[in-house]
Amino acid sequence: MQKLLLGLFFILPLFTYSQYNISGVVLDENSGEPVIGATVELQKTEKIAVTDLDGKFSFSGLPQAEYTLIISSLGYGTRTVKFSLPGEETFEILLSPTAIEIEEVIVSTPFHQLQSDNVMKVERATVEDLNRTGALNLSEGISKIAGVETITTGSGIGKPVIRGLSSNRVLVYTQGVRLENQQFGDEHGLGVSSSGVESVEVIKGPASLLYGSDALGGVLYLNPEKFAPVDSTQIDLAGNYYSNTLGYEANAGIKTSGENLKFLVRGNYAAHSDYETGNGNRVTNTRYDEWDLKTGLGFRTTGYSGDLRYNLNSSRTGIPEEIGEQSTSKEFQEPYQQVENHILSLDNTFFLKNASLDVKLGYSFNDRMEFEEEHEEEHEEEHEGETEEEHAAHEEGEAALEMHLETLNYDVKYNFPRYGKFETIIGLQGMHQTNRNFGEEFLIPDATTTDFGILATSHYHLEKVDFQAGLRYDHRNIDSKAMGEIGSEDFRSSLERSFNSYNGAVGMKVDLSRQLSSRLNLATGFRAPNLAELTSRGSHHGTNRYEIGNPDLENEQNYQLDLALEYRNVHFEVFTNAFYNKVSNYIFLSPTGEIIDENAVFEYVQDDAELYGGEAGFHLHPHPLDWLHIESSYELVIGKKENGEYLPLIPAQSVLNTFRTEFKDNGWLNEAFALVSLKTVFDQNNPGNFETWTPGYSLLNAGVGNTFYWNSTALELRISGNNLLDKTYISHLSRLKPDGIANMGRNIIFSTRLRF
Structure with missing residues (x-):
């Protein structure tokens, strides 16, 4: 198996170090006005740009490859644009006004697409949204997702169930x-x-x-x-x-x-x-x-x-057997x-x-x-x-x-x-x-x-x-x-x-x-x-x-x-x-x-x-x-x-x-x-x-x-x-x-x- 994996690197094409630059402008589809502050993400590279006062963005130092741009802004529908380098290097991207919340890229499916573009139906929720509902822990939080x-077992032990199936x-x-x-x-x-x-x-x-x-x-x-955006500390x-x-x-x-x-x-x-x-x-x-x-x-x-x-991750959890001693202690007792x-x-x-x-x-x-x-x-x-x-x-x-x-x-x-x-x-x-x-x-x-x-x-x-x-x-x-x-x-x-x-x-x-x-x-x-x-x-x-x-x-x-x-x-x-x-x-x-x-x-x-x-x-x-x-x-x-x-x-x-x-x-x-x-x-x-x-x-x-x-x-x-x-x-x-x-x-x- 190790030889097979090593072999993959030798039979694949050689890396290329040619570098390219791209630029573009993001506009409102109805008015033609520039969309200021739109987020433009270059998928997989984790490069992110924000449009300026003219709706413009740019990326530099890109190798020859195939890419996907994810463009999102509050109040607009999220767009994806696929392109290859060398090839098209300037873009005019139109966003449609909408009250629908910003879509995110689905990572768990193979082609990393927006949910609206995905063949498989995948449910997605941010942990921040789950925490707003008052979830005690992650196991309780995911139960807010339909299906x-x-x-x-008590409040400290939880296993996910998806449409009636669980465990392994x-x-x-x-x-x-x-x-x-x-x-x-x-x-x-x-x-x-x-x-x-x-x-x-x-x-x-x-x-x-x-x-x-x-x-x-x-x-x-x-x-x-x-990670934090480039040249920043949080x-x-x-x-x-x-x-x-x-x-x-x-x-x-x-x-x-x-x-x-x-x-x-x-x-x-x-x-x-x-x-x-x-x-x-x-x-x-x-x-x-x-x-x-x-x-x-x-x-x-x-x-x-x-x-x-x-x-x-290290946890200690008591194993409840019956309602007995009434206590607010956090000291552990057997069985646990x-x-x-x-x-x-x-x-x-x-x-x-x-x-x-x-x-x-x-x-x-x-x-x-x-x-x-x-x-x-x-x-x-x-x-x-x-x-x-x-x-x-x-x-x-x-x-x-x-x-x-x-x-x-x-x-x-x-x-x-x-x-x-x-x-x-x-x-x-x-x-x-x-x-x-x-x-x-x-x-x-x-x-x-x-x-x-x-x-x-x-x-x-x-x-x-x-x-x-x-x-x-x-x-x-x-x-x-x-x-x-x-x-x-x-x-x-x-x-x-x-x-x-x-x-x-x-x-x-x-x-x-x-x-x-x-x-x-x-x-x-x-x-x-x-x-x-x-x-x-x-x-x-x-x-x-x-x-x-x-x-x-x-x-x-x-x-x-x-x-x-x-x-x-x-x-x-x-x-x-x-x-x-x-x-x-x-x-x-x-x-x-x-x-x-x-x-x-x-x-x-x-x-x-x-x-x-x-x-x-x-x-x-x-x-x-x-x-x-x-x-x-x-x-x-x-x-x-x-x-x-x-x-x-x-x-x-x-x-x-x-x-x-x-x-x-x-x-x-x-x-x-x-x-x-x-x-x-x-x-x-x-x-x-x-x-x-x-x-x-x-x-x-x-x-x-x-x-x-x-x-x-x-x-x-x-x-x-x-x-x-x-x-x-x-x-x-x-x-x-x-x-x-x-x-x-x-x-x-x-x-x-x-x-x-």
Whole structure:
């Protein structure tokens, strides 16, 4: 594999060092007047220009290559302009006035286009917008996106659910590389802080073509914050206080950029006590804290762009079992888990003659430890003959479970020169992963996983029609070691399995009129069974069940049809998105009716399944009242097995209605906002075979904020609140639901941020 990757560099065309300059003017399409202060971004190079008083801009020192300009300005529709050098070097760009908010480039899809130009429907939200809604953390924030929900364990643990699929079926990308952190387990968190994350993109549906196995249900793509503009330095300090958990959060960042070299660093610390339900009870041991450090180094030259990033995320989270001692302490008590994630990534772009080569390399290290009261109690008899000192030395500070997961991955894509209306990309992706156990207990055995995939995808652009299609082949090999004593209850025999799959996707976007567009996509995806599903045998204290794996499980394979319609004019936007997802060999836990070690026994089995439903909504922003926004979205997912039984952990139908106002540069109202939202969740009357039905509820949320400026200093003040009516409710996706423990009650968040 290393020889193959090295070979790519020798067979590609030689770099060119010829340099070119371009210039242009941005004009109002209706009046012909210059658009002052428009942002002009040269895609991939991260060069940014702002139009002057005459609407003019320019870039210099560009190598021979193909480029895309992204032109945006408040009050105008965003435009893209593609060109090649040598070739056209002067541009006249017309922007159409509109009240529609500025569009952003979608990074998670292969051709990095605006959403309005994209064949795939991708949901995008900035972390700033999610924070305005009063989200406690990133997991809670993404549940504001239509079609996305979260499986929770208390307030500190959340796993994304995309259209009813979760855990290993949803792949998370951060810093441009896949996040590997034992994601099969729903009893630990996402492992990424919203600190230092600029935006979130969600691909709903199979994305195996782009990302391989584990993208069966979709992709959550986290875009890191950008570097500072050239020849500038930015510093910011922020803090939050959370009334419900008596929690606090501190954040600080600095970034500076020269012509070629860029640097940033950001740190964040948060700590929370046990959360309080609507009926006034504090849920014992839901406290958690989190350290997060992110740093980046960027380098830009004429023919190269590099981005080196590192993230350390360390969290401790209590594992709730019942409502007991009422406390506001932040001191940890057993059982709790401690998880550390280290992520190192290097994103390279080489600009070649009319082409480019993208090389992403990633290394991640996940250290997962669990400390349990049962650990010492269960071993008292084993150490009966030892002295007190010997027993203490053997047990003190020891984790009952400790797993180290190391992952190396690569993603290489060659962007061919455009041929007429065609754009084509070929790529290689792979992963080498090792899992090692160091505690007395283990969930999954020591094992090595190796992935390799090759893909090709093309995009064909016409004036009113866009086509996109691609094919991919993947191979995964899993090799696990035998663990435990032969004949014992927790013995795991060795296992070696290989999984292969061919997948493809085809899609079309049609502009039926200037305001109305449609998208039709058909894609296949697959997921190889994970180690837990193949090898589990024993009590899983985090979930209070005894799990039995199945070494004969086969690939999950799915086929999804997705249809989207969108209408947009200057006052109004409306969308509808329907999907049908057929999954062969769907893997799930099924109760056997037995009890072992006081835990119910569940075994992994397979059956064909189908999921269907969709999202719909509208956004009203009447002109000239551009500051007023009325939004509503609806989501529905139904999941069934082939025998007609309903799948577990399927979110209930819900409607989110939002009324918000935004003011920019309006007297003392600078970046001011106010919003009120009501989320209504309907009864979940279709539970899985070991679930119970869940009654519906409505949650009222609100927020208000403003930014005050003094020369180059900005002070942001914000107050937001969730569940303002202090409703006592239980989410169907809460893992505390079987114990009758309610979700969080009223939570008021006070936020401040100082920018220099």
